[in-house]
Amino acid sequence: MPKGDLRVLDGDRQELYQSCCVEVRTGGAGAPSSDFLRCQTSILGDWFRVPPLASFSITGGICMRAFIYVLISFLLLVPAFASAQTFTGGVRGAVQDTDGGVLPGTTVTLTNVDTGVARTSVTNDRGEYVFAAVAPGRYNLGVELAGFAPYTREALEIGVASQLVQDVSLAVGGIAESVTVTGETPLIETANASIASAIDKAQMEILPTPGRNVFIMAVTTPNVVHAGDPVFVRMQDQSNASLLSLGGGPQRGNNYTMDGVVMTDFVNRGVINPSFESLEEMKVQIATYDSEMGRTSGGVFNSVHKSGSNNWAGSALYQNRPTWGRSPTWFEDRAGQDASIEPYHLWGGSFGGPIVRDRVFFWAATEGYKNKSSRVSDLNFPTQAMAAGDFSALGFPIYDPLSGAAFPNGVIPANRIDQTGSNLAGILADVGDTCLPQGGRVLAGVGNQCTITAILDNKAWQASGNINSSMTDNWQLTGTYMFYKSSEPADPYYQAVFDGNQPVYDTGSATLFRNVNLVAINSTHILGDTSVLTFRVGYSRFYDTVVEPEFTSADATALGFDGPTMEAIGIQQFPDIGATNYGDGGDTHGSWDNNNRVHETKEISSVYSSFVGSHTLKFGGVFRQYSIDWNRPAAMNFNFIPRFTEGPGSDGNSIASMLLGLPNTGDATIASQNTNDILYGAGFVQDDWRVNDNLVLNLGIRFEHETGMGEVNNQIITAWDFDNPYPINPTGNLTGGLLYAGVDGQATRTGNPPGIKVGPRAGFAYSVNDSVVLRGGYGIFWSPLTGGGPSTANHANLGFSAVTTYNNFERGGAGTLSNPFPTGVNQPVGNTLGRLQNVGQNVNYIDQFRNHPKFQTWSLDLQKEFANNMVVTVGYMGSKGSDLAIGGTNDSGTQMNQLAPAGATALGDAIGTQVPNPFQGQGLGNDNDTISLGQLARPFPQFQGVTARRVSSGRSRYDAVKLELEKRFRGAWGAKFNYTFSNQRDNIYESANRLSDEESTVFVTNRIDADFGPALLSSRHWLNLSGLYRFPSPDGGAAEALLGGWSVAMTTIMREGFPLAIKQSSNWGGAIGYDHQRPNTTGADPNTSGSTADRVDNYINPAAFAQVTEVGQIGNTPFTDAGLRSPWLFNWDLSFEKMTRVGGNQNFSIRIEFVNFFNQPNWNGPRSSVGVSNFGVITGQGGYPRVLQIMFKYLF
Secondary structure, eight states: OOOOEEEEEETTEEEEEEOOOOOOOOOTTOOOOOOOOOOOBTTTBTSSOOOOSOOOBOTTSOBHHHHHHHHHHHHHHSSOOOOSSOOOEEEEEEEEETTSOBOTTOEEEEEETTTOOEEEEEOOTTSEEEEEEEOSEEEEEEEEOTTBOOEEEEEEEEOTTOEEEOOEEEOBOOGGGOEEEEOOOOSSOSSOOOEEEEEEHHHHHHSOOSSOOTTGGGGGSTTEEEOSOTTSOSTTOHHHHTOEEETTOOTTOOEEEETTEEOBOTTSOBSOOOOGGGEEEEEEEEEOOSTTOOSOSSOEEEEEEOOOOSSOEEEEEEEEOOGGGBOOOHHHHHTTOOOOOOOEEEEEEEEEEEEETTTEEEEEEEEEEEEEEEEEEEEEEOOHHHHTTBOGGGSSOOBOTTTOOBOGGGBOOGGGOOHHHHHHHHHHHHHHHHHGGGTEEEETTTEEEEEEEEEEEEEEEEEEEEEEEEEETTEEEEEEEEEEEEEEEOOOHHHHHTTTOOOTTOTTOOEEEEEEEEEEEEEEEEOSSSEEEEEEEEEEEEEEEEEOOOOOHHHHHHTTOOHHHHHHHTOOSOOEEEETTSBBTTEEEOOSOOEEEEEEEEEEEEEEEEEETTEEEEEEEEEEEEEEEEEOOOEEEEEEOSGGGOBTTBOOOHHHHHHTTOOSEEEEEEOOOEEEEEEEEEEEEEEEEEOSSSEEEEEEEEEEEEOOOEETTOOSEEEEOSSSBOSSOTTSOOBOOEEETTGGGOOSSOSOOOSSEEEEEEEEEEEEETTEEEEEEEEEEEOOOOOOOSOTTTTTOBTTBEEEEOOOGGGTOOOOSSSSOTTOOOOOOTTTTGGGTTTTSOEEEEOTTOOOOEEEEEEEEEEEEETTTEEEEEEEEEEEEEEEOTTTTSOOOEESSOOOHHHHHHHGGGGGOEEEOTTTTTTSSOOOSEEEHHHHTSSSTTOSOEEEESOOOEEEEEEEEEEEEEEEEETTEEEEEEEEEEEEEEOSOOOOBTTBOSOOOOSOGGGGGGGOEEOTTOOOEEEEEEEEEEOOOOOSHHHHHHHTTEEEEEEEEEEOOOEEEOEESOOTTGGGTOSOBOOEEOSSOSBOOSOTGGGTTOSBOGGGEEOOOSTTOOOOOOSEEEEEEOOOEEEEEEEEEEEEEEETTEEEEEEEEEETTTOOOEEOOOOOEETSTTTTOOOBEESOSSEEEEEEEEEO
16 A cells, blocks of 8 residues: 555644555454554644554545544544533523513523623523533523513532533513522432532531542442552552542543543553642542543543632641540550551641632642551561571471472471572561560461551642633633642551661562642633633643662672672662562562653643534544653562472471572563553534423434554564464474564554444433433443553563563472572563563563453433432442453453463373473573473463463443432531442452452463452442531520530441452462462351451351362362452541631631541451461451541631
8 A cells, every 4th residue: 555645734834744554464463563653733743642543544545543633633623522521511491481482582691609700692592591611610690681570590509510401481570570599509410311429619628538538538429439448548649549440340440630631640540639628529420421521431530620719718727636546456456556656747728819800810729748657467477497497396397399308307408598598588587586575476387477567657748729710701711730749658567676777678668759740721712602612731740759778789699699690680679579478468578669650641622512402512522642651670579489398288388488499480670761652532422402391312422542552662562473483493383472563564552442432322311390300321431441550561561671580490490599590681682582582481462452441331310309408319320341451450461371271181290290392402491401291281382471461351240229318518417328239240350459368360361251250349238428417506605606616527438348359379380371279169158257356367267168289170269259258348437526707707617537436447358368377367457447637727
C-alpha cells in the first residue's frame, strides 16, 4: 500500500501529518504491525506524542488510524460536541398557563444566588426551556411573560452532573401579583436514569471520618467496596484509597475528575485526595446512561472545587489526636503492651470572595498534617541456635536437599552453611532476641514470635485555588490549580524493636515521596437561548518516588555475596529477602524497591449542547495522553521455602534452606530509563428527550479508541512468537521468543485493541406522579487498561533492562546465595538478541492478543419522595464483564510455560528425572550435562518461566439489590440508611488485600475459566447508616451559651467478610510452571466455632484440607469458597460538636470525634496457606482502635 500525506488546514497554516498507513502483518506472533507517528500542530504543539490508534487499512487507501485522527481532530477543533466527563448540571422544564396551554416566547432567567451571575433563555414553540452546562450551586429561577404574574422559584440546588425538571404554571396577572416559591430541591431526579450518590459539603462538614477523604466516604453508599486498610485513606494514600470497586467492577477500574478534568494516573489511581475545605461536592456515579461517561468499568468520582462568591467567606481549623485518647489494639492488649504513641496534628483553612463583584471570584484552600501511624503484626524469628544451624528444638528432622538424608540430630554441618545465609539468619535471630522480652513468646516449630507495632512518621500538605470569572455576560472562564506533597515510610518493624534505630535491612527502611501538580481550565460560552459551548484543558504531574537507604556493592560483599558479581550488578539497595513462616508474613529483609516514577496525564476537550424541541442534544469528544517516566535502580530478590528441607515426618524449614544457601527463586535486575504512554480518544452523541410530562429518555452512543502501551524509544516487548521455529533448534521442535517493538515490522504497541469501541447507552425516567419515579437503563462501558506498577516484568522491557534469573538446584542450577549467578550477570543489550533474549531464564511479555475489557451494566429502581425531605429507593443493578485482565489491579501474570495437568499427571515422579541435555553447548543458556524430563516437556523448554501480562481471559458477573432511606441533612436532623445484598463472581484473580491473605495468581493456565466463582471482593451483605441530630437550643443567656449549638453525628458500617483463597505451602510443580499448589478438600467444615476473638489462633479448621504430596496431582480446592470468609467488619464512628456564634456570620466549633467508638477490631484475614505454621491464624488488624480526635474550627 503506498504511503501518502494527510494535510489539515489550521487558519492560514498548513500542518503536515505523515501518513500512518501500513499493511497488516499476520505472522506467527499474530499481532498487527504499526509505525510510530509523531504529530505537531499549532494547537497541540508537542504536548501529545501521537502513536497509531489502529493499524489496519480501509478501502481507498486511507488508513483507519488516519481516519480516526481526522475525526477526533474535527471534533476537537469544531465546536459541536460535549466533553467526556462533565461536572456541570442543568435544569429544564415547560411553561404553561393554568389551563395547561403552552406558553412559547416566555423569558426564563437562572441566577446564581451567591455570585449574582445570570443566564437567560426563552421557551420554544412547545413552551419548553433548558439551561445546560450549569455550574453546581444555588439558583433562583425567574419566569416572565407579559399578561401573566411573574414567577420565582428560589434556592434551587443544582448538584454535580444533576439534571432537574422544573415545570412552571403561570397565572394571568400583573407584576404586582408575582408568585415566589421557596422550598427544597426534590431528592428524586426525574430527568435521568443514572445511579449516583452525592457527598455534599454538609456531609463533609458533619459526618465523622478519620482520614478526611471524600472518595472513601463513598463506601457509605450502595455498590461501593473498599478492600484496603481504613487507616491508609489519608491525603497521602493514593494507592490504598483507590482500591475501590464500584458496581462489581475491578479495583482501580474507575475514573476520577476535578472540575470535569481527569485526574487519574497511568495505573488509574486518583492523583490527589482533595481536602474538604477545597470541595463543593463529590458525586459517585456508578451506572450513568449518559454517553459522556467513558473509560470506566465501575464509575466516576466526579469532584467540583469550591468557588468564591460576592460574600467573603473562609475557615481555619486544627485537629489533634491526644495520645491519651487512643486505646490499645487487640494484639497490643493481648501482648500486655500499652497503646502505641501516635501524635497527630492537622491544620487547614480556606478563604474566598470577590475580586470584582458580580464578575470575578476566587477560593483558596490548604490542609496539612504530621502524624505517626502504627502497623501491628506478629512476626516470627529463628532462635540463635537455628541461625547457627541447630534445628533440634523444632521436634522434626531437617533433610539435606542434595542427598535426601536427614541431617544427624537436626544440625546442619558448619561446612554446609552458606556465609550469606548465615549472616541473614543471624540478623533475624538478633531481632528476635531483642523483641522477645518486649512481649514476645516461643512459637513451637518456628522459634520466637513477637507482636511488634511499627510507627510510621508521615507528613503531607496540599494547597489549591480556583478563579471563576464572568468575562462577559456570555463567557465564563474558570481555572483550578492543586498542589500536594508528602513523605511516607514503609512498615519499619525492626526500627520499632531497636528503639528508633533503623537498620538498612529493615522490612520498612524505604521512604515514599510524592508530589502532585494539577491544572483544570474550563471556558463556557453561551451561544444563544438554546446553545452552550465549553472548552476544557487539563494536566496533572505526579512524582511518585521510593528511596531506600544507601547500600553498595561493597556492603553486599561484606554480607557475604560474591564481590565481582555485586560489582557487575551495581547493587544499590539491600536485597529483598523472603522466607516462608518468618518475618512479616514471609518478608524478612529489605523493603520496597527503589523506584523513580513520574506520571503525567494531559487532556483536551470541548462542549457543545443544543436544545431542539423536546430534545437536549450533545455532541462530544475528548483526547488524552497517560504517560509515565520510570527507572528502578539495580536490585536483587531471593525467596526461601521449607520444601527443600522437607522429608518423611517433616515439613522442612525455610531458615534451613537459607543457611544452606538454596533459594527457591531469585533474580537480579539492572533497569533502564523508560517512558511509557497510552493514548485515548472518544466521541459521542447524546439525546435527552422529554417525551412528555412524565417520561424522559436518555439515549446515547459513544465511540472510543485506546491504544496499547508504547515506549517513546520502542524499548518494549510487544509479543511472544508462538509459532515460528526457534533460531537455535537442536531438537527441531522449539518455538517461542520475545518480539520487540518496531523490529521486522513488529507492532510498536502492546495488545490488540479494537479499532473502534462502541458503547450504546439507553435509560428512562418515568414519573408515576410528583413523588414517585421509576428509572432504568442499560449501557456498555469500556474499562481502562489497568496494570501493575512499572517494572521490567509489568512493562515488558527485558533486554533494555537486564534480569538474571537464579536457577535453583532442581532446575540444574549451580548457584548458591553467596554466588547466585556463577555463569555471569546479564547486562542491558537492547533488542539486539531478539528471540534469544534471556534464553534459559525467565521472561515476561504483554499478551499481544489482549482485548480491551468491556462491561455491560443495567439497573432498575423505584424512588418515592415523602414530606420533610425524605426519599426511599428500592433498586437492582447488575453488570457483566468480559475480556477482563487476569490479575486485576495486581497484574499477576499468566504462566505460558506451564506443563498442563494431563502431562504432569502422566509423568508423575518422573518429572524430576534427569536425562541427557540436548541444549548443552548450543547457546541456549543451559550447559548442564542433564536436564529434567519435566523441563523438556514444557511448551518452551529452552526457557524457565514465560509469563504473559494482562491476558484478557477474565469475566465477571455482579447482581445487587438495595434499599435506601434518606432524610436530607437539613434542619434538626438528617440521615442515610442503605442495605445492599449482592453476589459478585469472577475469575480475574484480583489483587490480594489485607482481608484475603494469599497473593492471587493463576493456578492452572488452561483452566482459568474453571475458577469462575465468588470474587475476592464479594461481600454479600452491606449495611451503612449515617446521621446527624441537632439538639434544641435554649433561648438566650448562659443556658444558650452552654447548652445551645450541640449536635451528634455518626457513621456505621457493617459488612460481611470476603472469600478466602486457600493454597498450600509446598509446591511440587514449581519447576514446571506452577506458581503454587492447592490442597484437596476433605469434606470437613473449614470454619471453626466461636467469636472472631475466640478464633484468632484457629480461624480456619486445618482438618478441612489435605496437602497434595503426590507429584503430578492437582488439588481440588476451589479458588474461593463463599462459605469461608474473612471476619465481618463492624465500625461505628461518633462525633459531638458544639457550634457557637461569635458575631455576625462568624462561628466557632469544637468537635469531639471517636473513631471506632466501640473499639471493635478490624481483623485482617487469616493466613490461608495450608502447611505454614500459622495457617488459619489472624496475625494482625487494620483500621484504627478507638481513637479520640478533637477539632477546633473557625468559620465566617
